[in-house]
Amino acid sequence: MASQQAMDNYLDLIAMRHAVRYGEQPDSPHCIQRWLVLEELVFPRSCNCVRRRIYRREYDLLLEAIADELVPESWRQLCMDYSHHPLNGLSSIATKPHQRRSVNRLQWQLRTIASYSLEYSAG
Numbered sequence: 001m002a003s004q005q006a007m008d009n010y011l012d013l014i015a016m017r018h019a020v021r022y023g024e025q026p027d028s029p030h031c032i033q034r035w036l037v038l039e040e041l042v043f044p045r046s047c048n049c050v051r052r053r054i055y056r057r058e059y060d061l062l063l064e065a066i067a068d069e070l071v072p073e074s075w076r077q078l079c080m081d082y083s084h085h086p087l088n089g090l091s092s093i094a095t096k097p098h099q100r101r102s103v104n105r106l107q108w109q110l111r112t113i114a115s116y117s118l119e120y121s122a123g
Helices: 002-022 030-042 048-067 073-082 084-093 097-122
Strands: none
Touching (some): 002 048, 030 048, 030 073, 048 073, 048 084, 048 097, 073 084, 073 097, 084 097
């Protein structure tokens, strides 16, 4: 029974990732929040190396949505608003200098892409 619930959560997670990435529910901002919660439910009590991969996957998906001009502007802005979640997660488990530098590079990358993607679509 527990394995069936885990499988259902995983299948829901796959569908949620797709919906978030392509802004399929632009009138449902809680979709991103549910997706982030589900990411953590599917992989509970993980080691830092697994958590790092999860946070990085979240970051990459949000960044792709932000940069995609075919995604509605309001959804892209919402993705930008939620991008702090994976970055804060990565920062909280960054114990070594190269890991902290990596988080800083991701923050710079996000600001750069968002400044081009969100600025030009508004103009």
